[in-house]
Amino acid sequence: MIVLKLGGSAITDKERPETLDREALERAADAISGTRDGAAGAEDLVIVHGGGSFGHHNASEHGVTTTKGTHDAEAVIDIHGAMKTLNQFVLQRLLERDVNAVPVHPFSTAHRDAEGALALPTGQIETMLAEGFVPVLHGDLVAHADEGATVVSGDELVAALARDLEADRVGLCSTVPGVLDDEDAVIDRIASFDDVAAVLGASDATDVTGGMAGKVRTLLDLDAPASIFGLEDIEAFLEGGEPGTTIESEAS
Numbered sequence: 001m002i003v004l005k006l007g008g009s010a011i012t013d014k015e016r017p018e019t020l021d022r023e024a025l026e027r028a029a030d031a032i033s034g035t036r037d038g039a040a041g042a043e044d045l046v047i048v049h050g051g052g053s054f055g056h057h058n059a060s061e062h063g064v065t066t067t068k069g070t071h072d073a074e075a076v077i078d079i080h081g082a083m084k085t086l087n088q089f090v091l092q093r094l095l096e097r098d099v100n101a102v103p104v105h106p107f108s109t110a111h112r113d114a115e116g117a118l119a120l121p122t123g124q125i126e127t128m129l130a131e132g133f134v135p136v137l138h139g140d141l142v143a144h145a146d147e148g149a150t151v152v153s154g155d156e157l158v159a160a161l162a163r164d165l166e167a168d169r170v171g172l173c174s175t176v177p178g179v180l181d182d183e184d185a186v187i188d189r190i191a192s193f194d195d196v197a198a199v200l201g202a203s204d205a206t207d208v209t210g211g212m213a214g215k216v217r218t219l220l221d222l223d224a225p226a227s228i229f230g231l232e233d234i235e236a237f238l239e240g241g242e243p244g245t246t247i248e249s250e251a252s
């Protein structure tokens, strides 16, 4: 079972609010559909996408982050609505290519407790997989005890899904070909945060959820090996390769 995240930065134009990078999204959809031809027997796949130029601008306008929430229903609908719009675009591109993709909106299913811990039910996702669907989740807002609603990033969803569904492999497709060192070369493997902390930064664009440092931390906590790679490597990853940077802690 594979969890694949399409980074919001990779499939949207992060410079312009609510603008797709059409070519990139189509490239990603082609890669997913190409590796699932004759889907019978294809490995179970759960897709998660981030926000990019959808969601982050809205969240930052309303002052909402993963820890600072809102009780204003209009703000919730604005941010969640932007993410649903992007989700619809992603689904459309996949469906056009005969990928049996269906939406899962975290706002309707997940929540955080007062400590911020995420509870994401997965029974419906397991059933979708068993019935031959490809669930497509997205970074979103979730109800958060004492805070109203806060942001849940696609990366956090990937980690929760990988744990609960015991994923064999996790892939994060982003705008970069992998985690880059101080000379912009792709780091092949990361086994500990301290080894790479000095080169890890935030995102270049408006992003309320944390950029590369947060990704590496989250992925090091998983049992499954994870890869960070660029758009051109989706096929290689889905076909079983380890493109870009592989993140696997020594303990796992």
Ligand SMILES: Nc1ncnc2c1ncn2[C@@H]1O[C@H](COP(=O)(O)OP(=O)(O)OP(=O)(O)O)[C@@H](O)[C@H]1O
Binding pocket: 006, 007, 008, 009, 010, 049, 050, 051, 052, 053, 154, 173, 174, 175, 176, 178, 179, 180, 181, 199, 200, 201, 202, 203, 204, 205, 207, 209, 210, 211, 212, 213
């Ligand atoms: N050492 C590094 N190597 C690679 N990218 C880095 C590094 N440090 C910081 N970054 C930044 O991290 C970004 C990737 O994180 P970002 O959160 O923007 O990606 P995403 O998951 O594709 O998007 P989203 O969060 O919208 O889904 C890169 O575009 C780059 O600007």
Ligand SMILES: C=C(C)CCOP(=O)(O)O
Binding pocket: 008, 049, 050, 051, 052, 054, 055, 056, 059, 079, 080, 083, 138, 139, 140, 141, 151, 152, 153, 154, 155, 208, 209
């Ligand atoms: C900003 C919102 C609502 C979702 C962000 O998801 P991400 O781009 O995966 O961090």
